[in-house]
Amino acid sequence: MLALAAPHSAFAQAKDPTSGGDGGRIIRVTTLAKDGPGSLKAAIEAKGKRTVVFEVGGVIDLGRSVLEIDEPYLTIAGQTAPSPGITIVRGGIDLKGHDVKISHLRVMTGADGQPHLSNWEADAFSTVAAHNVVIEHCSFLWAIDENMSASGPRFTGKDVKEWRAGTSHDVLFRENLAAEGLANASHPKGEHSKGSLVHDNTTGIVFYRNVWAHNMERSPLVKGGAQVLMINNMIYDPGHRAVHYNLMNLEWAGHPYVTGEITAVGNVMRAGNSTVPGLPFLTLGGDGDLAWFSKDNINVDRWGNPAPMLGRYGVTKAKVIEAPQPLASLDGYRITPAATLETDLLSTVGARPWDRAPDDIRVLFFVAEGRGEIIDDEKLVGGYPHPAETRAAFVDKDWNLATMTPKSGVYPGQHAGAQEKLSERDKAMRQGGTQ
Template sequence: MNFRKLAGRLALIAGSGFVLGGHAFAAPGDPTHGGEGGRVVRVTTLAKDGPGSLAAALATKGKRVIVFEVGGVIDLERSVLEMTEPYATIAGQTAPSPGITIVRGGIDLKSHDVILSHLRIMTGVDGQPKLSGWEADAFSTVAAHNVVVEHCSFFWAIDENMSASGPRFTGNSVDEWRKGTSHDIVFRENIAAEGLADASHPKGEHSKGTLVHDNATNITFYRNLWAHNMERSPLVKGGAQVLMINNMIYDPGHRAVHYNLMNLEWAGHDYVTGEITAVGNLMRAGNSTAPGLPFLTLGGDGDLAFYGKDNKAVDRWGNPEAMFGRYGVTNARLIEKDRPMASLDGYDILPADRLETSLLSTVGARPWDRAPDDIRVLFFVAEGRGEILDDEKVVGGYPHPAETRAPFVEKDWDMKTMTPRSGIYPGQKAGAQEKLTARDKAMRQ
């Protein structure tokens, strides 16, 4: 999906719902065109596998655009979809309302040249005993490259909600290490929320937002929301290179942004300095946030080169918090740079103190047709509510919308941008989108 064209056509105005012709949040050229120009592959069933399934579409060889003629929930039954075939555009915006939600699992992307848009993934503990070993990410790239992940909603992961991962060391040089793991990944306009803490992960507490694994490079986070994750919003590991522009971190628990090259993991290898360029980001404490939590913390042994401009960190009441702190007594250095280490050319960058309302209006899957849990989290952020969870049941558990069906009519879509020629998306709603109780609805009539 071409984000510039989409954003130029469509925006959410806070309090008034989805409208046409809003502010354009421009982004520079993406690292891939995905499956543009390929054949159309239709998802026609909510079954977790078999003919017409999303799993079958992901496994299809060749350049392809994956569209949906069905809406509802795909239950992975505590399994993970692995995508190994390249050159695909996965267009969740084409599904009839309420769109596509994946539950009881996640996606591991082990390929290249993929665009993933407008899916919801809600992993969940699914009643598994604590420490029992169920440890799925909601979404992760695994040694993938040339990937765009945009307008998705990732909830209730047992490991990370959305990550760029892969092997730490492949080959005999830093260049080979970096080629052998995830690189050239863009995360844009996503929600990564409510990673589950005291759940089934074998390591114990594991409410995590995003991991950028060692030596992953050219990883970009633009206009994403992390909410109610204990740590990793994101965690940048040794030698990784990250660009963060106009992201919001709400209610981090013990750490927000942090960097850690661990000697225990790098033994026998020379350290590589990591890089973070961070501009116009906002961290706001919530009910689960440790008092005095800084925006960025440094752990481990390796050095971090850091460029920061117009980042803001505040407590629950809007009072300023520190920008930098440490965990661990080590020799790791914070090397402050006077210029960005990644290009900012082409980005439309808002000041941090103007970011929140803009971001909450547009992030997540299908902002014109929001799911109840997306609405709940966005309202919690706006109202300063919510907390880190141990179990999805605390907030109502998995959704169960009725299955819907509608044909995908190719002539009605711009197949380059994957936007409807009419300007009206499937399920597009007018006015404010709220999650109302029966009494709320009665009071508003």
């Protein structure tokens, strides 16, 4: 069972890269329409420092479009929505601005019946040359490209410093669920079940206490010259690759190579039904070298037996350079020993852990039970959700607006005890009846 966890993150970094729109004006979302007055899109497009709250709960159907966030100094507080919270379907979010915080949203992209290789290829969430970003307690499912990425242009400017300034940097992913990237769906490249892409020359990319589940590759893929910190994440049922690094000569032709950096501490990888036997925790591809610091990371097969930590795909001169100390600061993080991480993490990760959606419960139970697999279409696991629309006023005085936490300590829709998705027969049996 998934026990009720602390409703909001108890694992905050000592200093997040941004405070978003905290302290700005409050904008209320009052409709589930994809655009127009009172919509999330209108709130995102507003200018100035702002915090977005919700007076409506349910599904926002983007109709195979993408929400683009360009305006900076924004906080989106999905925890304020009445139960069942906010779920975005048939689309995704591209974050192109800076100083943005997003909490407690669900994004379920899906193939939406589009033909194989037909060019519908949205991410569930990606930064696009964004910086100073916090993405926490969100659930990203059924992406056609990546579920949860930090991306942008590879070479903007004349040197490495300018390249890094011109793409995504200083992005924190904390307590998110990135699951069931669709494999053979509508992406024009074919198979594309991917967890997270960390694009070339991105820096300050932090993955802290996230779960990747049932993605064929990229949990995450770190590209050339990128700098990544991974602390207390879990990778379950990766298909052909889990963590991998690849600086591709085909993409870097004419540019000097830059050594990438990954610091990995207290992470767990566990094979599942879709995982190829003997899959390493980290695999190296491409031409560029990777500086690598690893401490207290675990990789096991489906039966708990130790599995390899390092491997490679590609016959090149690229090297893994073992670092004697972390390549990024660990200050300010609460670090759980890898051996005790799984139980601790599954109870807190994802959107609204006090009020979980059925698909989040399903995925997390499957992780705990060693079940599930990589899928090609959202219909294979029930398709898009259709909860009834709900409404409740957001009352400013009932919330600590500096932290976006309720003064009562009770979140909208908060449940006590374990959360399960039970059939009517199961419910009757738990109550001692028969059916």
